[in-house]
Amino acid sequence: MWFSKNKNKKASIPQSPLTSPAEESKQKVVIKLKTSLQQNIKTIQEALGKSSDIVTREIRIGKQGNIKAGILYTDGLTDTASLQNFILETLMLDLNEIDLQEKASPEQNLISVLKDVALTVGEIKEITSLEVIITSLLSGDTILLIDGYAQVLVISNKKWAERAVSEPTAQTVVRGPQEGFNENLRVNTALIRRRIKDPNLRIESKEIGVRTKTNIAIVYIQDIANEKIVEEVRLRLDRIDIDGVLEGGSLEALIQDSTYSPFPTILNSERPDVVASELLEGRIAIVVDGTPFVLVVPALFVQFFQSPEDYNQRTIIGSLVRFLRFIAFGISLLAPSVYIAITTFHQAMLPPSLLISLAAQREGVPFPAFIEVLIMEVTFEILREAGIRMPRSIGSAMSIVGAFVIGTAAVEAGLVSAMMVIVVSITAITSFVPASYEIAISVRIIRFVFIALAATFGIFGIVIGLIALVLHLCSLRSFGVPYMSPLAPFNVSDQKDTFIVFPIWKMTTRPHLIGKKNMVKQQDSASAKPAPPKK
Amino acid sequence: MKKYIFGLLFFSLFLSGCWDRRELNQLAIAVAFGFDKVDDEYLVSAQVVVPSEMSVNGGTGKSQVTLFTARGETVYEAFRKMTKESPRKIYPGHLQMLVIGEELAEEGIGKSLDVLSRDPEIRPDFYVVIAKESAATDILNVTTTIESVPANKMFKSLKVSEEAWAGTKSINLDELLTDLISEGKEAAVTGIRLIGDPKIGSSKQNVESIKPAATLQYDHLAVFKGDKLVGWLNENETVAYSYISNTVKSTARPISCPNEGVATIEVIKSKAEVKGDVKNGKPEININVQVKGNVGSVQCEINLNDLETIAELEKSFEKKGEENGKRTIESLQKNYNVDIFGFGEAIHRSNPKEWHKLKNNWDEEFSELTTNIKVDLTILRTGTTDRTFLEKVQE
Amino acid sequence: MMQNIKINAYQFLALVTFFSMGTSILIIPAVLAEGAKQDAWIAAIFGTIIGIIVIWLFCLLAQWFPNLTFVQINEKILGKWIGKAVSLVFVFMAFIYAASLLFYSGTFLNIHLMPNTPMIALNILLALVVVIGVSLGLETIARSAEIFILFFTILFILLVFFILPEIKLENIQPIFEAGPLPILKSSASFIEVTAVDAVVLLMIFPAFINNLKQAKKSFYIGYLIGGLVIIILTFLSIAVLGPYSTAAEYHPSYELAKRINVGDFIQRIEALMAGIWILALYFKTSLYFFASVFGLAQILNLKDYKPLIVPLGAIVVVLSLILYPNVIYQKQWNATIGMYYSYSIGVVLPIVLIIVNALRKTHLKKEKAS
Structure with missing residues (x-):
């Protein structure tokens, strides 16, 4: 359980009022505590509306129990075992023989003495601000109040039920680590830290959401990441003023560059190895508490086609698979529209035998090809959506119904032509190929635009659509970096990891717009080239 | 607000759209056209496939093609008039054959071909043939076996016979038009003949018997002067024409053996070089045909192991070829006075300046043209064996 | 005004390449074959070489004013009012040509692909993406040019590769029959379309260029690539279609694509090729349109x-x-009025500007000396 210790060490950095003066000034009225224990407990309880999950315990400590003290914690968020072993036991039993008052001095009051000498818990802080106390209490820390002091000790011993680190479900690979992020911020940063043991790996923390006070961490490698982009990330996060952020997705929506574009400009990953490799390229990760998906910026178009497996496999196979993904992307984008354009506008493009066979299939189909495609595509989209939402046990029934309804019955009933089923199936299959789910979704929408264009203007419409699409892609930026880089602006050395994957020893530099500060990944590709020893 | 109005306007573009949309089941896919001339009007016939009869599941057993005809002052008019008969508009993008009736060919084919070079849907890669001794409509009205679409049959058998048998010469519209406009070359188009009974030929009954009552067969080569048909070349002359115009891919030629009997040379490669020259103001053509071949069959007693025999066979082939070439050229010079070989073009290429003097009365020059033809055969192989079992056959 | 936007030398190269072949790939082989017959491709080579001089003229003018657009240069050299008047004529030319290119694409599509679609619909659609492109800015156009030049190159190489078997060398013989004069004469319109009209590129070169020295190189190289594409296409048109058909067709290169037939399998792909012509046309139209909009704004x-x-x-x-x-x-308009218009803006005007500027400089020097 080494990481839970790690968690304890860092957990309360965001709550510290001392580290960030900006936060201090944001709290307009800092309610200070009084010296009376009863009053303090009452104040806290009232602030929380006497919530039933807040446990209050009054105890007596010191020699003969002459000092009144109070302990508050949130049931379910606090580790009760450590509360008993290291806090209650220490205070109530071990300190019985010691005169605490004597130890206290003008320089060091009783609270400090307890903190420095008595409590055997990793992280303890002295706090005076009520607001901070409440936040800490609600995040699972234990509050120790001592009668006669306007300070409290915030003892960090959070522990709650959480999912263990398990296999990633959305982004699976055949070869590669089978470890995925979970919902705990600290576990997630630890998973990253474990992969990059570099002193320059920085983890900055922030709290987003006026009510949820969600912890997030900005992770980057200081001497690689572009400072301007890091600063931009901070700025955008600071600008957020919302009551709550419950998932990385809503945070993404708040900081992304372009809302109405179908294309994602922020990458998300639930794989620590992917995030670590992005960090090494100079990107910045944003870890959000409560989300197993870590956001990575800046994200480029080509990144959504890169899978960690490309590098884990042999170079040639990796290249082939990478190239295949781009082709599949093109097919899933254009297949139905090209089919429409050719069969309803440019029949001259079909070989004679194919034309006749297609014409034979279409005899008796009541709808124009355009409507046919729409029916099939929409049916497929509905099936897919239904398949995702449905309990897993019904999933197989779903696919049987889908296959029969779309595949066989519709053709036999003469509603659609057999070729159309093939086209839609190819489109559907290829749309699952790109490495990222986000890009696959964006294609789903654009595909319909292309279908409409092709149904009115044929190939010309498709070309116009492509021009508009590329214009749109070229106008996008992700945190200041052109989205289509390294294709536009073109960069030769970055092509080693674009359409095909070069051998790893040949990739000597980082992406030029992202790792600007520290371009060199490895010094010399010639010496890095693996070869048998020379005799 | 402005944005939305623009958006609406833009989408109205789509709604009123689909101007050129044609579903596959709105097309009458024409695979062959036939042009005839009847009483100063063009009679255009179009062989159109019936898709429902072509489906994988098999049709109802009716004919897979149908024939529409229409008459008009121009070919284009007739095309459009055809919709009077056809439920769908004729779509000529996949045209494979154009058959021109002999009568029309004699009057001149140029005027009827203009529309084909102008229409954007027509691809000029279909074959053009002349219906010998019959009307184009009759040719398109014959059912065929193996290939149940007659146009496919015509297309494929012309292609195959050109490749395997040099006695036919395919020409597509593109090449035909080039020949028609060329100053130093006249057009030559393969003829097609209907053999047998045209009445039975047009019915399904025709293909139900093993030997169809009526078949289509390529025969002879129509020679054009300008765009007018002036005569026909027979098969041997066509072969010579194929050699000289360098379109022989593979063929079989019988030659006489040194002693008696015949053997066949399988030609596998032939390359003709036609060089023009002008000597003392007189044009001269030198033709050099390099042929590579195998011994295809031997019907005489010879020893193929002997190099001399091979040399004699080669010489025999060369002699025959040269004679045939010479005869063909002479017959064209004498009978038709038509330069279908492109000798004029050859002189244009080699002596452009002299050509400008010659071209105005090229027909006369052609009739007095000196041509030297040289054939050179190299025998490469003799099949799987180097002898013939005929030697051992007891009398 | 968006002076802070800069495009790099490679992007400029892509733009120049698209510009110099934009319309030419569709129509120039026909125009060349009209006069020079089978020597049309020689005329294209001639034209490309002479065109370099025109490009050199532009570069000369540009390097004196590395931060100004052509409209600003006009005002600077000719004075405010004459400059503005001349610029207006220039902007009008760019605008007319943008419209003319829309007409080209509309006509092309009407003839070959969609005879029944009203031209207004086709033109609106193309103009729409031009407008989108120009409003997204020069940088976006340049970047998309960078991406599309890859597409274009691949498809063009495929076209050339596939059409090679159809070549009949007899078609280009006899070589040099027409003689130098007709060849030069027919290359005039080639120079106009590829080089002289490139005067509109002075609206982005050098004002929006981040590295003038490299961009100058790209200007030449881009122009040469464009020229090479035309030379290849003209050669192929002549060699495959023959000089007569090349001259007779409105769009010989499209007819060329129709002839592709590799093993009866790769055939009938001309609509695909039409796509890449539209692409090239799009960038040329965008550049004309950008020049006219931006020029007008500056005026x-x-x-x-x-x-x-x-x-x-x-x-x-x-x-x-x-x-x-x-x-x-x-x-006919292109061969007469259009030609005079282009040459006076694209050749005479730069020469006048260069001379006036040189005179001014020496005049200033003299004044200083005295």
């Missing part, structure tokens, strides 16, 4: 050129429909 001293885009875009569509009554008229 009117507007802070931002963007408000002009949509109204001018609407006008350009209308203009494209009324500019020429029919294809024949357009062909």
Whole structure:
């Protein structure tokens, strides 16, 4: 359980009022505590509306129990075992023989003495601000109040039920680590830290959401990441003023560059190895508490086609698979529209035998090809959506119904032509190929635009659509970096990891717009080239 | 607000759209056209496939093609008039054959071909043939076996016979038009003949018997002067024409053996070089045909192991070829006075300046043209064996 | 005004390449074959070589004023009012040509691909993406040019590769029959379309270029690539279609694509090729349109050129429909008025500017000396 210790060490950095003066000034009225224990407990309880999950315990400590003290914690968020072993036991039993008052001095009051000498818990802080106390209490820390002091000790011993680190479900690979992020911020940063043991790996923390006070961490490698982009990330996060952020997705929506574009400009990953490799390229990760998906910026178009497996496999196979993904992307984008354009506008493009066979299939189909495609595509989209939402046990029934309804019955009933089923199936299959789910979704929408264009203007419409699409892609930026880089602006050395994957020893530099500060990944590709020893 | 109005306007573009949309089941896919001339009007016939009869599941057993005809002052008019008969508009993008009736060919084919070079849907890669001794409509009205679409049959058998048998010469519209406009070359188009009974030929009954009552067969080569048909070349002359115009891919030629009997040379490669020259103001053509071949069959007693025999066979082939070439050229010079070989073009290429003097009365020059033809055969192989079992056959 | 936007040398190369072959790939082989017959490809080579001189002229002018657009250079050298007047003529030319290119694409599509679609719909659609492109800015156009030049190169190489078996070398013989004069004469329009009209590129070169020295190189290289593409296409058209058909067709290179037939399998792909012609046409139209919109904004001293885009875009569509009554008229207009217009803006004007500027300089020097 080494990481839970790690968690304890860092957990309360965001709550510290001392580290960030900006936060201090944001709290307009800092309610200070009084010296009376009863009053303090009452104040806290009232602030929380006497919530039933807040446990209050009054105890007596010191020699003969002459000092009144109070302990508050949130049931379910606090580790009760450590509360008993290291806090209650220490205070109530071990300190019985010691005169605490004597130890206290003008320089060091009783609270400090307890903190420095008595409590055997990793992280303890002295706090005076009520607001901070409440936040800490609600995040699972234990509050120790001592009668006669306007300070409290915030003892960090959070522990709650959480999912263990398990296999990633959305982004699976055949070869590669089978470890995925979970919902705990600290576990997630630890998973990253474990992969990059570099002193320059920085983890900055922030709290987003006026009510949820969600912890997030900005992770980057200081001497690689572009400072301007890091600063931009901070700025955008600071600008957020919302009551709550419950998932990385809503945070993404708040900081992304372009809302109405179908294309994602922020990458998300639930794989620590992917995030670590992005960090090494100079990107910045944003870890959000409560989300197993870590956001990575800046994200480029080509990144959504890169899978960690490309590098884990042999170079040639990796290249082939990478190239295949781009082709599949093109097919899933254009297949139905090209089919429409050719069969309803440019029949001259079909070989004679194919034309006749297609014409034979279409005899008796009541709808124009355009409507046919729409029916099939929409049916497929509905099936897919239904398949995702449905309990897993019904999933197989779903696919049987889908296959029969779309595949066989519709053709036999003469509603659609057999070729159309093939086209839609190819489109559907290829749309699952790109490495990222986000890009696959964006294609789903654009595909319909292309279908409409092709149904009115044929190939010309498709070309116009492509021009508009590329214009749109070229106008996008992700945190200041052109989205289509390294294709536009073109960069030769970055092509080693674009359409095909070069051998790893040949990739000597980082992406030029992202790792600007520290371009060199490895010094010399010639010496890095693996070869048998020379005799 | 402005944005939305623009958006609406833009989408109205789509709604009123689909101007050129044609579903596959709105097309009458024409695979062959036939042009005839009847009483100063063009009679255009179009062989159109019936898709429902072509489906994988098999049709109802009716004919897979149908024939529409229409008459008009121009070919284009007739095309459009055809919709009077056809439920769908004729779509000529996949045209494979154009058959021109002999009568029309004699009057001149140029005027009827203009529309084909102008229409954007027509691809000029279909074959053009002349219906010998019959009307184009009759040719398109014959059912065929193996290939149940007659146009496919015509297309494929012309292609195959050109490749395997040099006695036919395919020409597509593109090449035909080039020949028609060329100053130093006249057009030559393969003829097609209907053999047998045209009445039975047009019915399904025709293909139900093993030997169809009526078949289509390529025969002879129509020679054009300008765009007018002036005569026909027979098969041997066509072969010579194929050699000289360098379109022989593979063929079989019988030659006489040194002693008696015949053997066949399988030609596998032939390359003709036609060089023009002008000597003392007189044009001269030198033709050099390099042929590579195998011994295809031997019907005489010879020893193929002997190099001399091979040399004699080669010489025999060369002699025959040269004679045939010479005869063909002479017959064209004498009978038709038509330069279908492109000798004029050859002189244009080699002596452009002299050509400008010659071209105005090229027909006369052609009739007095000196041509030297040289054939050179190299025998490469003799099949799987180097002898013939005929030697051992007891009398 | 968006002076802070800079494009790099490679992007400029892509733009120049697209510009110099934009319309030419569709029509120039026919124009060349009209006069030079089978020597059309030699005329293309001649034209490319002479065109370099024109490009050199532009570069000379540009390097004196590395931060100004052509409109600003006009004002600087010729004075405010004469400069503005001359610029207006220049901007009008760019605008007319933008409309003319829309007409080209509309005609092309009407002839070959969609005879029943009204030209206005086709032109609106193309103008729409032009307007989108120009309002997204020069940088976006340049970047997409960078991406599309890859597409273009691949498809073009495929086209050349596939058409090679159809070549009949007899078609180009006898070589050099026409003699030098007709060849030179027919290359005049080639120079106009590829090099002289490139004067509109002075609206982005050198004002929006981040590295003048490299961009100058790209200007030459881009032009040469464009020229090479035309030379290859002209050669192929002549060698495959023959000089007569090349001259007779409106769009010989499209006919060329129709001839592709590799093993009866790769065939009938001309609509695909039409796609890449449209692509090249799009960039040329965008550059003309950008030059006219941006130039007009500078003449009117507007802070931002963007408000002009949509109204001018609407006008350009209308203009494209009324500019020429029919294809024949357009062909003749190009050979006469269009040619004079282009040459006076693209050759005479730069020479005048260079001379005036040189005179001024020596005059200033003399004044200083005295």
